[in-house]
Amino acid sequence: MHVELAGLSVRYRGQSRPAVDAVSFGLPAGAIGVLIGPSGCGKTTLLRAVAGLERASAGEIRLSGEAVESAGVHVPPEARRIGMVFQDYALFPHLDVGANVAFGLRSLPRGERAARVAEVLALVGLAGTEKRMPHELSGGQQQRVALARALAPRPRLLLLDEPFSNLDVDLRERLAHEVRAILKAAQATALFVTHDQLEAFAIGDAIGVMHQGRLHQWDDAYTLYHRPATRFVADFIGHGVFAPATLREVAGQVVVDTPVGPLRDVAECPLPSAYGGGECEVLLRADDIVHDDAAPVKAQIVRKSFRGSEFLYTLRLASGETVLAHVPSHHDHRVGEWIGIRAEVDHVVTFQRGSGATSAPAPSAPA
Structure with missing residues (x-):
């Protein structure tokens, strides 16, 4: 029916x-x-x-x-x-x-x-x-x-x-x-x-x-x-944060500068002109952040939640920004320890900085 x-x-x-x-x-x-x-x-x-x-x-x-x-x-x-x-x-x-x-x-x-x-x-x-x-x-x-x-x-x-x-x-x-x-x-x-x-x-x-x-x-x-x-949906579903970001165009491709480093070759990304000066907020989910000790970006573990096969780490960057990361549970680092991280984002979801719960993300640039 x-x-x-x-x-x-x-x-x-x-x-x-x-x-x-x-x-x-x-x-x-x-x-x-x-x-x-x-x-x-x-x-x-x-x-x-x-x-x-x-x-x-x-x-x-x-x-x-x-x-x-x-x-x-x-x-x-x-x-x-x-x-x-x-x-x-x-x-x-x-x-x-x-x-x-x-x-x-x-x-x-x-x-x-x-x-x-x-x-x-x-x-x-x-x-x-x-x-x-x-x-x-x-x-x-x-x-x-x-x-x-x-x-x-x-x-x-x-x-x-x-x-x-x-x-x-x-x-x-x-x-x-x-x-x-x-x-x-x-x-x-x-x-x-x-x-x-x-x-x-x-x-x-x-x-x-x-x-x-x-x-x-x-x-x-x-x-x-x-x-x-x-x-609101972006915030409510899953684990993630909104981090400040800047969109810029380099050689015909959009690069997203984030606190965890630049995102390149990302699908479904809006053009920098979607925001004033290209400045926006990008949704970074816990599964977008990968633990990699060889990565140049370091973050301090401020909280960790054991989930069986993985930890949910809450991490603070040197800039003061906070991100979340799902990390396999055999990577059992102490709270207060600094670890290397990098971002692996398949496609970008961005919002106007300081926008409200009902705001929509910027549309992706035409392919």
Whole structure:
């Protein structure tokens, strides 16, 4: 089922700005969309509006071409054929797994109901658990029961509101991959809310980044990371910093002078004329900075975070600028130590110096 939002706004009484502000995007049938952003950005409010639990103050929501929310239309939640999965599972503790999953199937004959329960439990990898009680299951198993219950009535859209937030970090990412496989096997269209980027990358076909009620970008994970539409997206996705830089043209090629040295032969780079005097800020992600003791540029380790296979180093250059670097964990240097670094940047993303969250990067020069 195709989902389409056009200029959707939700405003609460007494608020100075809308909780959701003119959001538009489309989600094709069978696709999984994810909304991410900081707390209070409006992603859960948007999900509740799609469910029919919040009234829109402007704009429209269409499900398979049918308007369910607009200036003159408000289809009640129970008539939208939408399933929901919550972060607290919301399982009935006094009912066994089978009865929990069958809760939305009361209109079916008993035999059909039992067959559908068995079918969706098998789909989520919990075949034969009908008689077990929720407290006998792990957190991940309880979440899969909640998913089975939401899928059982064959909703035309499934909404998931931070469904893994109560689980430990390792389980969250693994379950996100499992849930993606389950939703694809069920050919379900789903809209998912999370604050965890790894979850979003693991489960989403399209990911929307929200900030202060606005949708800054709706794209696949690769595009969000490498071609951010705004400064906020560039800052929010991944680990990186904005470093002062100057663009100059040398022998018909643009060179980017940065605190970690000049960047040459870089694809998708704007012309120096895009900024006054060529002065701008360049996005340097942690994977753009390579540890190389032979490099002429040195930086001092001011912080390091162990990530298993790698460290995330926070580094201070002699100029005072800060950069981040992913370094293999067998390169275990002390905080305070100076190490050599160099930049390896495939393509440049630049912004006006001191620009705001909604500013867009300068377009690349024509090839």
